[in-house]
Amino acid sequence: MIKLTPMEKKYSPKDIEQKWQRNWEGLFVSKEDPNKKKYYCLEMFPYPSGRIHMGHVRNYVIGDVIARYKIMNGYSVIHPIGWDAFGMPAENAAIEKGIHPAKWTYENIASMKAQIKKLGLSYDWSREIATCDEDYYKWNQWLFLKMYEKGIAYKKKSFVNWCPSCETVLANEQVDDGKCWRCDSIVKQKELEQWFFKITDYAEELLSYTDKLTGWPENVLMMQRNWIGKSTGAEIDFKIAGTDEKITVFTTRQDTIFGATFMSIAAEHPMVKVLIKGKNTEKDVMKFVEKVMQEDKLTRTGEGTEKEGIFTGAYAINPFTKKEIPIWIGNFVLMEYGTGSVMAVPCHDARDFAFAKKYNLPLQLVIQNPEKTLSVDTMKDAYVDDGFLVNSGEFNNLSSLEAKEKIADELEKNGIGKRCINYRLRDWGISRQRYWGTPIPMLYCNQCGIVPVPEKDLPVRLPKDVAFTGKGGSPLLDSKDFLNVKCPKCKGDARRETDTMDTFVDSSWYFLRYTSPKYNDKPFDFEKAGYWMPVDQYIGGIEHAVLHLLYSRFFTKVVRDLGLIKIDEPFTNLLTQGMVCKETLRCPEHGWLFSEDVKDDKCRLCEKGVEKGRVEKMSKSKKNVIDPDKLIDTYGADTVRLFSLFAAPPEKDLEWSDQGVDGAWRFLNRVWSLVVKYSSEIKDAKAKIEVAKLNDNEKALYRKTHQTIKKVTEDIERDFHFNTAIAAMMELVNEILGSGEKERVKAEVLKAALETLIILLSPFAPHICDELWLLLENKGSVINIAWPQYNANAIKAEEMLIVIQINGKVRGRVNLPAGTAEEDIKKTALADTKTKEWISGKDIKKIIVVQNKLVNIVV
């Protein structure tokens, strides 16, 4: 322990923050304590880009207040941090600057760690992990092998989203508006052999548990539900006229089957070739198919894309009407969804309606609108709502709902179809043609085929001697040492898998590894994970609403089914913090400007007037960024923390304001000088307060102290509304300043007020609080002090301000003892001189009294 001497004169964060950060070393190491309730507080771990940004700061500070608050409330708290350390930027740095990805990554980790440490966060650094450590990625490989054994990891040839710039595949959810989520290149379709995780096996559970995640924001759950995209319907077989072949369609509207007047199938559908063979349409159809398949997915499924199709020349037979219906190929039909073929019901599907109108295909009304009778000749749009059935034989007059069931029964009875559930969710493709990731532990043997690497041979290490050219696929292909191995089964020549895993694999279970970061036998210790999991509070950006959070939920369930843990869901409560935003500045000549390049609304370079742009998310390209490191150097971590927490509630966007930071700085200075001013006076004051002996001024301060405890506690408990909690502490400071000036206050009352303030403020601004705590000759860190309880009697005011309303408008105010009876309040209100003026000459119709609050006289 370092010798601590308090500094009294000026608030100098630079000195006290370093001192306390050194003093806190080891203070936040967590241990499983069976006698305490546990609390797992987790912020999404960062990618080690090299520098932290304000988004990180906000994220970690929110988590830190929660962790510190829970510690002070007697919980056994785990609050770990680590590094999401695999990924492309490291490899790009290797290509551009010739630095090895490992060197680049570990150097970045070191510099970011130093920056993060300056914030004074309560992390248990002994649990730090980096996913690029072989101690970590070994367990990615181990989990992969277990998943392979269970058939959850499998390989298939498929069309994949290919980013030509990253030279790698992307999962569907990593494609954003047809572009790569990382580099914005247009994504192309490519056929490749890829490793997949069978997340679709868990689609139903992932969906149904969204109803149980009551601690998650509704919008995130909704995004996940949309992503999983469950739809209930039926598969129906349509015979192809004049053959023994059939085409199966998926529909959610089997009640409209009598209205199916044609069929649309995907260009990729395997039946296309069969249907057109030998027909005179063959050439034209193939031309069309090729054209459609060349189009990338973005334009093909884009909003403005015209629906196009071509008649194959073949007919299917509607199994209910027995009529022959033409089979068309539609550019809008997707092979990946359902069966790649659609029964087209133009009267009751907007898309089919447009298609039928364009190509002059027949319409058949089968659902009648009970509100307003429809007729085929006058319909301008499809009627897509439910109704009752017409032109549907034995099913006429049934409601859509009833008909869905009856027709499904009929399909199953006749063996021409079955009830069916479809999901939009696809399996998760995890292969990446990159170096800086976890090698997939598989071998290709000339004799035995695909062979998993035996568990004892893990980890499959990344080779060091690799050239990074940025060309020609994975650098691992060039490493002979890596590539060539002996088959563990037949000892013959084999070749390693060169694909590495998507980095989302790393982040799908890191929260489990934190519970036993050095464990050697398994990915994590069953007992320890059992103690700490699930994460009680997870905090991170909304951008991970689908990707990371869905994968983590999936992994948790897989790991549960492997018997490694007992819980079903990883994160009990989720807080999605808002973005950190700032005003943008633009010079007509020099483009985006940093705020320091602007003086008096003019560009420093050319003196031209600067346009103030929208408030937008901080981004380097728009130059509306604030460097947290510089800010900490100027104001200290406590000010930065306080402002980040005060400017907005955590779930909302935070607008950065330099003046706002000054405000936080001033507040801390006021706290500092207040405590310094009274420190000698209150040091030796007794702890006990005899409430009965206090004068009014003292009682008011005593009451405010306890009201503040109540307010701050409740605001933290109520969805972490730190902004109002801080406002309450500012009020207390104003009250202390006020009471001190008015008249002398007994030392013990002042002491209680100031010490309470320090304790309540300590999770928010821990350095200054520990320093002031020391100044008052207390021992150790405030983190060891129990969170205060408020005295329910103390917060009750003896006198209440009663508002007098006349016809609902405030006309006067009067002080009355708390708990004054309704009758007495009425009397007092009516006796009030101002009231008399307002009601003179009018009839009193009614008087409403709300105890301790108001009286409303209706005239």
Next chain:
RNA sequence: GCGAGAGUGGCGGAAUUGGCAGACGCGCUAGACUUAGGAUCUAGUGGGCAACCGUGGGGGUUCAACUCCCCCCUCUCGCACCA
């Protein structure tokens, strides 16, 4: 188009169960201290001279509406040929 959320002073934001709209902070105004002030302290600060008017707009319920109900507008986010 569908779904979710939001709209309150010059600005960020409060108002937790229908009960004083604007807490707290920023900014602004005046004053004090000062060689100086972009430091600090004190006072004031929704609009209007006033009656009064004010929570995106219009209706409604109520003694009382930022809060509840109906209609509309705007913005943000997510999804979007999903059969």
